[in-house]
Amino acid sequence: MGEKVDEFKGRTKEAAGDLTEDEGLKREGRVDKAVSDIKDKIDDVADKVKEKVGGRDAKDKEETDRPS
Numbered sequence: 246m247g248e249k250v251d252e253f254k255g256r257t258k259e260a261a262g263d264l265t266e267d268e269g270l271k272r273e274g275r276v277d278k279a280v281s282d283i284k285d286k287i288d289d290v291a292d293k294v295k296e297k298v299g300g301r302d303a304k305d306k307e308e309t310d311r312p313s
Contacts, residue, residue: 257274260274
């Protein structure tokens with residue numbers, strides 16, 4: 246959810262910069278949006294690594310570890 250906040254903050258700053266013709270504020274907005282995109286990509290990679298390394302989640306482990 247935090248990355249959505251960064252994206253919204255970036256869009257808001259960029260729009261405010263457009264309205265006030267403040268190039269610095271527009272630049273900050275673009276940076277905030279880029280940070281949001283990077284966080285999304287890092288989260289995606291982390292999820293894929295967890296899938297590969299962990300193999301299965303705790304619920305799956307419980308079901309397969311039960312004696313028959």
